Each structure stands twice: as C-alpha cells, then as structure tokens.
Amino acid sequence: MELREFINFPGLTFPGLKITLLKPDIFFKQWYSWYSKIHSSHLESPLEVFHNHVYRLGIPDSHIVLMLADDMACNYRNPKPATVFSHKNMELNVYGDDVEVDYRGYEVTVENFLRVLTGRLPPSTPRSKRLLSDDRSNILIYLTGHGGNGFLKFQDSEEISNMELADAFEQMWQKRRYNELLFIIDTCQGASMYERFYSPNLMALASSQVGEDSLSHQPDLGIGVHLMDKYTFYLLEFLEEVHPASQANMNDLFKVCPQSQCVSTPGHRTDLFQRDPGSVLITDFFGSVRKVEITKDTINLTSPVEPPIKRSGSSDIQIESLTYVDQLPVAEIIHQKPKQKDWHPPDGFILGLWTLILLVFFQTYGIKHLKHIF
Amino acid sequence: MLILSSLLLFILLAAARDEFQEELVIRPLHSGDIYASFQFRTLWDTDFLQEGQKVSHYRLFPKSLGQVLSKFSVRELHISFTQGFWRTMQWGQPFIPSPPGAELWVWFHDTVSDVDGNWKELTNVLSGIFCASLNFIDLTNTVQPSASFKPLGLGNATDHRFLRYATLPREIVCTENLTPWKKLLPCGSKAGLAVLMKSEKLFHSSFHSQAVHIRPICQDEQCSSKAWELRQTLNVVFDLHTSGQGKKEWSLFKMFSRTLTEACPLASSSKVYVDITDNPELFELSPATPLLGQAVVLGDRRTYSVYDLIMPTSSMVLSPCALGDMLRPLLHAERYVAGFGLQTGEIHTVIYNNHPYRAFPVLLMDSVPWYLQLYIHTLTVTSKSRDNKPSYIHYQPAKDRHRPHLLEMLIQLPPHSMTEVTVQFERALLKWTEYTPDPNHGFYVGSSVVSALVPSMVAMRTNFTQDQPLFSSFVPVKEESSYFVRVYTEPLLVNLPTPDFSMPYNVICLTCTVVAVGYGSFYNLLTRTFQVDEPSPPLSKRLANLIRRMRGVPLLT
Numbered sequence: 001m002e003l004r005e006f007i008n009f010p011g012l013t014f015p016g017l018k019i020t021l022l023k024p025d026i027f028f029k030q031w032y033s034w035y036s037k038i039h040s041s042h043l044e045s046p047l048e049v050f051h052n053h054v055y056r057l058g059i060p061d062s063h064i065v066l067m068l069a070d071d072m073a074c075n076y077r078n079p080k081p082a083t084v085f086s087h088k089n090m091e092l093n094v095y096g097d098d099v100e101v102d103y104r105g106y107e108v109t110v111e112n113f114l115r116v117l118t119g120r121l122p123p124s125t126p127r128s129k130r131l132l133s134d135d136r137s138n139i140l141i142y143l144t145g146h147g148g149n150g151f152l153k154f155q156d157s158e159e160i161s162n163m164e165l166a167d168a169f170e171q172m173w174q175k176r177r178y179n180e181l182l183f184i185i186d187t188c189q190g191a192s193m194y195e196r197f198y199s200p201n202l203m204a205l206a207s208s209q210v211g212e213d214s215l216s217h218q219p220d221l222g223i224g225v226h227l228m229d230k231y232t233f234y235l236l237e238f239l240e241e242v243h244p245a246s247q248a249n250m251n252d253l254f255k256v257c258p259q260s261q262c263v264s265t266p267g268h269r270t271d272l273f274q275r276d277p278g279s280v281l282i283t284d285f286f287g288s289v290r291k292v293e294i295t296k297d298t299i300n301l302t303s304p305v306e307p308p309i310k311r312s313g314s315s316d317i318q319i320e321s322l323t324y325v326d327q328l329p330v331a332e333i334i335h336q337k338p339k340q341k342d343w344h345p346p347d348g349f350i351l352g353l354w355t356l357i358l359l360v361f362f363q364t365y366g367i368k369h370l371k372h373i374f
Numbered sequence: 375m376l377i378l379s380s381l382l383l384f385i386l387l388a389a390a391r392d393e394f395q396e397e398l399v400i401r402p403l404h405s406g407d408i409y410a411s412f413q414f415r416t417l418w419d420t421d422f423l424q425e426g427q428k429v430s431h432y433r434l435f436p437k438s439l440g441q442v443l444s445k446f447s448v449r450e451l452h453i454s455f456t457q458g459f460w461r462t463m464q465w466g467q468p469f470i471p472s473p474p475g476a477e478l479w480v481w482f483h484d485t486v487s488d489v490d491g492n493w494k495e496l497t498n499v500l501s502g503i504f505c506a507s508l509n510f511i512d513l514t515n516t517v518q519p520s521a522s523f524k525p526l527g528l529g530n531a532t533d534h535r536f537l538r539y540a541t542l543p544r545e546i547v548c549t550e551n552l553t554p555w556k557k558l559l560p561c562g563s564k565a566g567l568a569v570l571m572k573s574e575k576l577f578h579s580s581f582h583s584q585a586v587h588i589r590p591i592c593q594d595e596q597c598s599s600k601a602w603e604l605r606q607t608l609n610v611v612f613d614l615h616t617s618g619q620g621k622k623e624w625s626l627f628k629m630f631s632r633t634l635t636e637a638c639p640l641a642s643s644s645k646v647y648v649d650i651t652d653n654p655e656l657f658e659l660s661p662a663t664p665l666l667g668q669a670v671v672l673g674d675r676r677t678y679s680v681y682d683l684i685m686p687t688s689s690m691v692l693s694p695c696a697l698g699d700m701l702r703p704l705l706h707a708e709r710y711v712a713g714f715g716l717q718t719g720e721i722h723t724v725i726y727n728n729h730p731y732r733a734f735p736v737l738l739m740d741s742v743p744w745y746l747q748l749y750i751h752t753l754t755v756t757s758k759s760r761d762n763k764p765s766y767i768h769y770q771p772a773k774d775r776h777r778p779h780l781l782e783m784l785i786q787l788p789p790h791s792m793t794e795v796t797v798q799f800e801r802a803l804l805k806w807t808e809y810t811p812d813p814n815h816g817f818y819v820g821s822s823v824v825s826a827l828v829p830s831m832v833a834m835r836t837n838f839t840q841d842q843p844l845f846s847s848f849v850p851v852k853e854e855s856s857y858f859v860r861v862y863t864e865p866l867l868v869n870l871p872t873p874d875f876s877m878p879y880n881v882i883c884l885t886c887t888v889v890a891v892g893y894g895s896f897y898n899l900l901t902r903t904f905q906v907d908e909p910s911p912p913l914s915k916r917l918a919n920l921i922r923r924m925r926g927v928p929l930l931t
Contacts, residue, residue, distance in 0.1 A: 074457065074548035074577055082549050082577040097563075097573060100505050101550040106810060107507050124495045125509075126502020157811040157875075322597045324850035325524045325532055327858040328827045330735050333521045333784055334765045 052094060053239045054140070057287030065116055065131055067103040069145075069155050079222065086228055086236075087218070102129050110160045118171045135176035140184070140285040144232065147187030149210055150195075166196040173199040180273070182285040186231050188213040191267040202272045203280075205253065207231030208264035215263050230262045242282050250277035392418040392434045393642045394560050396567045397844050399678070401649035403611070405464045407580060408624055412567055412608040413469075413844040414559055419593060419601045434640060435604060436558040438503055439588065443602075446492045446499075447483040449536070450525050453500060454478075454585035457547040457577070458611075459864055462706045467672045469845045470607050472583045473821035473862040476506060476545035481525050482536040493538045505550040511540040515743065515820070517780045520768045522739040522825050526849065527589030528600050541741070543818040543865035547582060549573040555584050558606060559638075566638025566683070567646075570630040571608065581611040587848075605848070637683035644683035647843060651676040671846040672857060675832045678843075704729045705736065707824045709863035716801060716871040719746075723795040723822055723863060727787035729829060734856070735765070735786045736826040738795065742779040742819055744772035745802040745870060752798040755783070758791050774802075801870050809872065819866040827856040 054064065073084050073095040084095040103112060115121050116131050133139055145152060151159040172178055183204040185193050190206030197204065207214040207229065216226035217233045228236075234257035242248055254268045254277070270277045326332070399411045418435045422444040432440055442448065454472040480496065482489050493516065501508035520534050552573050556563045563571055576582055585607045593601040612629050627633050637644035647667065667680045706726040713719035725736060742748055750769055755762045766784035770777070787793055810817075833854045835842075849858045874880075911919070911930075919929045 071546045071548065074546055080574070080578070082573040093574070095549055097549060097553060099550050100553060101548075102505065104505075104550070105507055105546065106510070122498075124498040126499055128502045128505070155811040322528050322592060322600055323530060324527070324592075324852065325529060326852055327524050327526075327849065328735070328737060328825055329524075330765075330784065330827075333737070336521065336766065336768075 052092075052096075053236065053242070054286055055098070057242065057244055057283060059286075059288045061098065061100050062128065063288070064100075065103070065129070066099070066101050067108045067113065067116075068101050069105070069108040071105060077223075085220075100128070106155075108155060110154050110158050110164070113154075113160065114164065114168050117168045117177075119175065119177060131177070133177050136179050137177075138285050139178045139181045141181065142184045142186075143193075144186040144229065147185070147189060147193065149189045150192045152185070152187055152193060162193045162196045165193060166198055169197060169202060170199045173201070180275075180280075180284070184235075186214055186229050190214060194269050197269070197272060200272055201274055202269075203250065203277065204269040206267045207257070207262065209267050212264040231257050231264070231266060234261055239282075239286065242286065244283060244287050246281075246283060248282045250280045250282070253282060392416060392420075394434045394638070394640050395643045395844060396638060396641050397643070397645045397647065398567050398570075399469070399647045399649065399843075399845050402624075403465050405461075406614065407465065408612045408614065408629065409465065409468075410610045410612065410629065411469050411845060412571070412606075414568070414606040415844055416560065416604040417591075417593075417601050418604075419599070422602065434560045435602070439558065439586070439604065442496065442499055442503075443588065446496045447486045448480055448496070448588070449483045449529065449590070450481040450527050451588040452477075452479050452526075452585070453504070454583060455504070455506065455545065455547040455551050456581075456583040458579070458581035458583075460581055460583075460611075460862070462703050462861060465611065467703050467859060468583075468609055469671070470583075470585060470587075470609065470848055471860050471862055472585055472609075473541060473543070473823075474865055475541060475543035475818070475820070476508060476547075477539075477541045478508065478511065479523050479537065479539040481529075482538075484531060484533060484536055486536065489536055489538065497540070504554050506545060508542070508545075510542060513777055514775060515542070515741075515778055516540040517741045517770075517778060519739055519780065519782060521766065521782055521784070522737050522823060525589065526587070527591055527603070528597075529590070539741070541820040543820050547584070548577065552576065552584065555586070555606065555608075558586070558604075560640045561638035565636055566641060566644055567634065568638070569634060570626065570632050572630060572632060575629065575631050576608075576610055579610050580613045581609065583607075583609045605844070634683065641684075645843070646681040646683065647678040647845075648681070649676055650679050667843070669843050669846045672859065702728050704828050705824065705826050705859055705861055707822065707861045707863045709822055709866060711866050711868060712796075713798075716869060718798060718800050719868070720796055720798045721746075721748075721819075721866070725785070725787060725793045725795070725824055727789060727791050727793070729789050731789050732829045733787055733789050734826060734829055735784055736824050738781075738783050738785060739823045739825070740779070740781040742772070742781070742799070743817070744774050744776070744778050745804060745817065746779075746799045746819065746868060747772070747802055748779050748781070748797050748799045750781075750797065753781075753795070754797075755785060755793065755795050757788050757793040762786070762788075762793060801868070803871055803873075806873065806875075809875075813870070813872045816867040816869045819868060821862040821865050824861040824863070826859055826861075828859050830855060830857050 055061070072078060073082050082095060083093045086092065086094050103116075116129070119131060121130055131139075143152060145154075147153060150162045153159055169181065172181075178201070180201045181203070183194060183197075183202065185205070186207040187193075189208060189210050189212060191209045194202075194204035194206060195210075208231075215230050217228045217230045219226045235253075238253070238256045250270075254266075257266055259265050273280075394414070394416050396412070396414045399409075399413075401409045401411075403409050416434050420429055420435075422429055422440060429440060429444065443451070454477050456472045456474050456477075459474050460468055460471065478497065478500070480493065482492060486492055490513070494512065497508045497511040500506075517539050518534060518537060519539055523537060523539055524532055552571065556568055556571060559566075559568050561568060563569060585605075587603075587605040587607070589603055590600045591603045593599050612624075614624055614628070634646075667678045668675060669678060704727065706728065707723065708726075709721065709723045711719050712722055721740075721742070723738065723740070725738070727733070748771075750771075755764060762785060764783040764785045766782075768780070768782040770780040772779040781797075783795070785793060785795075834851045834857050836851050836854055851857065915930055922929055
C-alpha cells in the first residue's frame, strides 16, 4: 500500500502533512488554524506575544503570515540589535531565532494585505506569503497600529477602511476561504472597524469603542518608545494561562482588560457568529490541536530506493570542455563586438509624427508636386 | 535477495556522492576588530540540468535549492545579504566581497528561452526561501553586464544574454533572513560550527554578510567530471571595543556567546583556522595547537593555526599583544555624490591603485536607476590630473520606468595613482504613486563594482586540491602572478525632489471652502425668495386669543 493513499481523506485539506505512523482507517481530524497578523507601528505587540503564544499552542510557522511594516530589531538605532523586548525588564526576547517575517518594510501595503486575504496573488508568489486556507480552516487576524473611526493606518501613507475589510471578508466567505474567523484589533476607536461586517461566522474584538483612544502600557526609558499597548498586554497575560488542552472559552476572552485596567472599553461582536461564544474554545483560534492515533502494527511500503541516476554520456566525450572561465579577459573585452540590437519597427509616436509631417506637406503643396520630389 | 538489496543500496550511495565541509577562519584585524568567516561547502556529484531524469533523492544538498536550480535551469547562483559596509582600507580585503543590502546575480543555462520570465519567478521564489523582499527586483533594477561577472564555475560559453544582475541596497538583514539560511545547512544550527551563530551577537557587529553561492566545479584535480558546489558563507566583523571589551583579548565565547562542542556528524572536515601571520610569537593561543598551515590567499601568504573539530577541543582564548603592519590593499574604491540642490548633481567614483610600480586594468560597472538621468557627454576619467581614455566602454541608456543605466568601462590604472570618474546627472520628478512611504529619507543607488586582476607579490596556486582550505579556493586562479579581486563602493543616498503630499487634501479643502462660501452664498441670494413669517405667539397670548375669539372681540397681534 502506498503512503499516498492515507492522505486522500474527505475532510483532510492539506497536502504536505508530516505523517509518522498511521493505520489506513483512522479518521484524521485536523483543526488548522491560520493566523495572520499585521502590525503597522507597534512592533512588540504582534511579534512576541502572539507569535510566542500562537506558536507555543501549536500553529506552525508555515501557517502564520506575519506582516511587519517597521524594521526595529535590526535598525541601527536599536541598542541591542536583533532583539525586541516586550517588558522593560528585558527578560524575554520576542524576536527569537524562529521568527519568519513574510511581509516586511514596503511590502506591507493595503493592497498586499487584501490580496493575502482574498488569495488574489500573482502566480509566482511563494507559499510562505500566501494564506492557503480553505473552508475547514479557522483564521485568526490580529491588527495593531494607529487608527481612527473607520480606518487603520498603514505605513503613514495609506489607510484601510472598515468597508474594504468587510468586503474582503465577504469575498473570503464566497470563496470558502474560512470556516470561522476571529478578528482582533488594537487601535484607537477599534470598534468602528468591525461595525460593517456582514459575512457569517465572524467574531470580532476591539480594544476601544468609537470615540475612545487605546492607550499604551509601559515606556522604555532607554529607547524612548512605549513597549506595548494596554489591551494587548492584558490579552497576553490572559493567554499565558491557556495551554493546548485548556477549556477556556470566548466569554473569558471578552472579559479581558475591563475599563478599570485599560481605560478604554473593549468591545466585541458576536451576532454574525453561528455558535454560542460560550461554547467556542480559545484554542479553536489560537492553537492547533491535532489528534493523531498511533498504531503498533507494521505496514509494508513499496521500496523507496530508486535505480541509480544514469549519467548519460559520462563515459563518452564531454560536450563542453571542463575549464574555468577567465575572470577578466582583457583582450577579449577590448575586442568585444557591440551587441547587435534587434531592429524594432518604429514606435507609434514616430509613425504619427511622420504622418503628420507628410499630411501637412501635401496639404500645403498639393499632390501634383509629388513628381518633382521623387 | 538481501545481497541484491544491499548492493542496490551501495550503488545508490556510491552514485549520489555528496560531502560537506565546514570551516571558520578568525583573523584579527589591525583596527582592533576581529573578522570571522564561516564557510560551509556541500559538494554533490549530480546533474540538475539533465533532461528527463529529475533528481529526487536529496541528502546533504538542500532540496529547496535543488528544485530551484532544476526548475529555472540555473547554471550559477550568487545571492548575498549584507548589513554594513566593508572598510577596505582599515580591514584589508574580505575573502568573499559583498555590497551593502541584497545582491543577486544568476547565470542561466543556454537552453532557456525566456530569461526575463525565469528571472522574475526566480526572485519571487528566493524571496520566499530567504524571507527577504527580493520580489522588489524587477526590470527597473536588473541589468545585464556585458563584461563583468563572468561565471565563477565551470563552462566555456559566456554569452552575457544569460546573465542577470540586480542589487537592492536598501534591504535589511535580520534574524528572519538568518533563520532560513541556517536551515539550509545539513546539521542546521544544532551541531558543528553553526552552533556559534546566534543572532543577538552576529547582528551586533560592524559588518555582517551571509551569502549562498552555487556553481558547478571540477570534482578532482584532473577535472574529468563536474560536481555542484553549494557554498554558504557568513562574514562578520566584530568590534570588540564597543561591545565592552577593553583589553585586546578575545575568545569564541566572548564573540559568539557560545562554545563549540562537536563537529557536525555529516561533515567530512570541520576546521577552525586562526590567522597568526602578524607577529606569531606575540600571540598566545589557548588551547595551543601544533598544527600550522600556510595558505596563499588574496596575494598574500599567511600562516594559520589549524584546529580540527573532528578531534574535539575546548573553547579557545586568544590574546595578541601587538600587531605589525598590515599589507596595504592594492585596490580601493570610493564613491560620492557632489553638487547641491535638488536638480543636478555629479557622481564621483575614485579608484586607488596602491601598487608602487605595476599598472593593471580594472573593469568598473555602474548601475544607476533611471530617475537619475546621467549625461554621458560629461563623463570624464582622469588619472594623475590627465585624461585617461578607457579601452572599452559599454553604455546602455536607461528607459524611464523600464530599465536602469548600465555603464561598464575598462580603465588602465597607472601605478600608485588615483583615478577619478565623474558623470553629471539630473534628478527626475517621479509620479505621485511611485514615492515610497518615506520619500524624504532618499533613494538608494546601488554600489559600483570594480573587478580587477591585481598583481600578486606571492605566487598563487593554479590547481585545485581537495585539502585546500575553503577560503582560499573560492575564486579560480588561472595564472600565478595575479589574483582576482572585486571591490564594492559605497551605495549612494540621493534626495529626489519630493512633492508636498498633503497638497491633494489642501486643494480639496480650499476648493470646497471657496465653493461653499463664495458660490454657495451667491447662489442663495439669487435663487431664494424671502417671506415674512410670524413667530408663533406664546401660550398666554394663544389662550387670550382663544377667549377673545369666543367673545367675538378683535384678536391680539
């Protein structure tokens, strides 16, 4: 029996799984959580915490699309290069060795974000930059940065509006790109961003209501910037207690950071979600729990040893002689013939110009003068 | 049956021979810095470009790169990511030079019909593998050099139509680029010399460069068959003074905050070389090693202490006391922008020939983006205040938004002289949408490349042997009296005239205000009719009027 047969199961969506030992009649259930986060100006929030928590709870890097608009870790102004800390005691470097930033710097634009969501990317885009989700995937989207009533700022030069976001999610729903989607936003007046959603199975959380500002938590006096936002800080504190088998549900998540701690009032929206939020586990979105059954029986597979690659013509005369190329052949370069440029027919502009000249000429002088010219 | 299967296995193993070597070279520099150069080489006797038979069994060679090579029919691939600029005058010549930012140059096989299409897809695939924004490489910053960048591997046909070169001077190198680079190594970062690579220390340096070089080379001395070589190099220059070390004493632990424990089990050789050429008796190496090696590299014979990791050793401490004179680099180049204002400017490239009596030719390649419009009629090349006419000039003018300028010149440098190449340019005004989000930072112009065959004081070895250290066998040597060197200049940062991006907003505000206040009030005055309207009387008056109406008496106004 071939190993390939195990993969073609209904309900199994992803090729390229790493399978260890399987019996052919096991139902392989996968909750694939996709996690996409974007961060415009505050780097610490999405980075470490979410990356560490989401990563820790089981979502692999290939299922995380990370978009960071600023380069802070290796910026020349960072006194400790390649490190980003979330707490001023500088214990945990969130820019660890495993971080893989998929979109960085100028690539973080509204257009790229929407293209990642809807899947309309050029065909040569590599897999790590795509959201390869389908109708069985749960997606978590986390955005942070500066925003206002109905928009989120990207790179100080453009904005994404709540209507665009709602339309993108509707496109995703129509193309069956998600099963359930959790949207978390930590900006000023964040609740305005989820007001316009109209697709089913969407749950949204925001750090502040319309008319309120989201505040940041701790400053680092060494660098001079604030390290994290209040809502994200308390959210992460909450997630510290979540482990892959935890039964915490969404109602607990809604209670994170009340007004006494956050100064702003966090908001949430669940009317588009079909299940009751109390029955939705946190690990449905933040973690990826795979159930695998291990068998002790042996399975006979076809021999993986392929016939050795035949070197065609290796014993015969080599077509090209094996020598290294001269790195700076001065004589050859000096006598190099200039490249023959391919002849292109004249451009539209040149043709138009000549037509105009000829037209004016014949208009002025008349066609009967033609024989005197030629 | 068993014998047959074991024989089959043996044939398979014998056919797909690949070997892996790793080495680290540590060289204390005269400026007080330390130059550490890692080189990892995987040599594989296979044929990626063979028709019909796809390579599917990968062992030490990374599969992601192997698939890239066969899919795009790549003959040679060189990609480097660099943070910082190599200071040639203070540090000497690097083993493998690289310009700041990202640089990618590829030789395609001559069976490729659409080189540009392959190039575009290749850059996208590589940007996914290395987590870098290489997808910004497109036709506006790709050039096709006509004489520079000859292949470093085997081959005789050098039709430059199959060469593409691009550089992204603005590209940042950070942990997310180092992580996939480390994953390409057979042992990853778990064993061998790659254990030392921790990003907090590697990026806290004056210069950091990681590169991948893939090319076909001779498998043995007679060069009867070819093999594919993958070289991953990482060059770091640590500035121990800023990182808090006062004394001139360093150790592997102080540099990398890690120690070497064991060699990579998959490596056939794992060595550490320490350059002790300068004043060997004043150096104190601990643990001491009796193994000494000599190698001729970059025109200089240098002595190295060799530590072989296949026989394990403990961490090393070195404490030199004084350093002698550095061999002055014979070729050195600088570049800067002159002029004032935001309209015109001048690019000056200065090349120094420090050899006391020998003149040699250099090939200068300049790739300038289209938005700096070069005036080639103002191009001057002067050496020792006299005009120096290049023996070969290749100039391809830029096409707005399609291709950059390419200028290649073969200049003969007189001995002990300074040659200056100047060209004037004018800055273009870009379209509003073409500006980056931070246009006042400036726009980068990639480094110039100076390639030369520099006369060597010491005879170079022209034949390759298997036991040669990796750092001295990168560039193929054809003649004994000279060595090939490539020097990169600084990238330029040029300010382009920037429009006021708030103008659309200002115009909308002003126009709407004028329309609303001026035209709006005028329109109202012309088209509105005015009627006198009585205000409704208060409650008391209304009651009084009601009573009066009932009484039949005239109402109150």
